[in-house]
Amino acid sequence: MVSSQPESQLNTSEPVAVDTLKIGLEYPPLGEEAAIAGLRQLHLKVHEASPGPGLRGEHPKSLGGVWATFRVAADIPAPYGIGLFKEPHSFRALIRFSNGRSFDDRVPNVRGMAIKVFTTQNENDPAVNHDFLLADHPVFFARNVQHVLEFLIATSTGTPAAALAETTYPKLKGFNSIATKSPLRMSYWSQTPYQFGSGAVKYFAHPAVEQDQPLLDIKLSDSENSLREAMVEQLTKRKIGVNFDFCINPQTDANTMPVEDPTVEWTSAPIRLATISIYPQRFDSEQQIQFVENTTWSPWNFLPEHRPLGGINRARRWVYSDSQEMRHKTHGVTSTIPTGRESF
Numbered sequence: 627m628v629s630s631q632p633e634s635q636l637n638t639s640e641p642v643a644v645d646t647l648k649i650g651l652e653y654p655p656l657g658e659e660a661a662i663a664g665l666r667q668l669h670l671k672v673h674e675a676s677p678g679p680g681l682r683g684e685h686p687k688s689l690g691g692v693w694a695t696f697r698v699a700a701d702i703p704a705p706y707g708i709g710l711f712k713e714p715h716s717f718r719a720l721i722r723f724s725n726g727r728s729f730d731d732r733v734p735n736v737r738g739m740a741i742k743v744f745t746t747q748n749e750n751d752p753a754v755n756h757d758f759l760l761a762d763h764p765v766f767f768a769r770n771v772q773h774v775l776e777f778l779i780a781t782s783t784g785t786p787a788a789a790l791a792e793t794t795y796p797k798l799k800g801f802n803s804i805a806t807k808s809p810l811r812m813s814y815w816s817q818t819p820y821q822f823g824s825g826a827v828k829y830f831a832h833p834a835v836e837q838d839q840p841l842l843d844i845k846l847s848d849s850e851n852s853l854r855e856a857m858v859e860q861l862t863k864r865k866i867g868v869n870f871d872f873c874i875n876p877q878t879d880a881n882t883m884p885v886e887d888p889t890v891e892w893t894s895a896p897i898r899l900a901t902i903s904i905y906p907q908r909f910d911s912e913q914q915i916q917f918v919e920n921t922t923w924s925p926w927n928f929l930p931e932h933r934p935l936g937g938i939n940r941a942r943r944w945v946y947s948d949s950q951e952m953r954h955k956t957h958g959v960t961s962t963i964p965t966g967r968e969s970f
């Protein structure tokens with residue numbers, strides 16, 4: 627499920643001197659296509675072996691797939707009021723919280739928040755989704771596709787990830803934290819950049835401060851499903867919703883905030899674009915769980931104003947559709963674009 631894409635705006639495939647980088651442009655390194663091909667091939671093998679062809683190749687464990695509203699703010703500064711954020715509007719959204727690799731919520735891991743915004747306003751128009759994929763750490767662990775590929779080769783031939791974290795992948799340590807609070811109280815970042823008009827941004831979602839008080843007493847249990855249980859406790863049993871501020875860090879300097887290296891955090895002044903409200907709900911019907919399982923979130927489900935940028939995103943275009951294809955084939959389902967009007 628890949629959205630129609632504007633003409634490529636890739637700048638050049640020649641190496642460029644660092645001080646000539648320009649805001650909002652991509653600089654694919656030489657040899658990237660071969661690295662992407664290698665990554666796809668190896669990822670399919672790793673996926674098939676673990677977690678298995680019927681599950682997502684990464685983030686296989688869902689902690690909960692919940693309905694939400696994505697409310698575009700009325701006070702967005704002028705240059706940022708474009709695309710999805712053109713005018714104040716309340717969109718329906720579906721959010722899948724997940725673990726990166728682990729099936730036991732108590733062990734160190736990275737956690738994901740995948741947001742699908744249903745952007746079609748007229749029921750009779752074809753469904754168009756815009757997805758934001760975020761994780762609970764500000765930066766990615768690898769600089770580029772080749773760096774990811776080398777990591778996969780090393781781990782699939784027996785080098786422990788912990789050893790790599792001590793040497794060539796220091797940012798990997800952030801991917802291995804023990805969760806101390808509910809997924810509804812964590813912050814999440816896109817790590818990779820996205821086009822925003824003529825500029826580039828990274829996204830993050832942060833629990834709104836006013837939500838903190840009533841939740842202080844929800845403690846994680848000592849269960850392999852403690853994170854899902856904390857979500858159920860809040861949204862279903864106590865019927866308490868949660869708001870997230872949805873924000874951007876714009877690229878204000880193309881050299882210190884590179885598009886092609888997601889191990890670098892962008893720390894420009896944040897701008898709030900929307901509020902995500904996850905309201906009290908049950909989210910455990912078999913139908914809803916299956917629907918979420920068969921739905922795909924991808925950076926490549928996008929509105930043209932917010933195209934994914936950088937090598938890691940260029941690779942994800944193919945790796946995510948490979949993963950989707952493998953799991954859909956295993957379950958005998960066809961890929962459909964959800965409308966947000968599904969009910970269970």
Ligand code: HEM
Nearest residue numbers: 682683684685722738739740759760761816817923949950
């Ligand atoms: C080259 C680097 C990456 C590879 C190879 C990769 C691979 C994958 C794959 C195969 C899936 C499952 C897709 C599906 O079956 O639907 C996935 C899901 C996911 N990835 Fe990545 N990923 C990469 C980078 C990232 C980055 C930078 C983020 C940053 C936030 C991220 C966040 C997520 C999340 C949140 C999900 C779960 C989506 C869902 O809930 O359906 N990934 N990734």
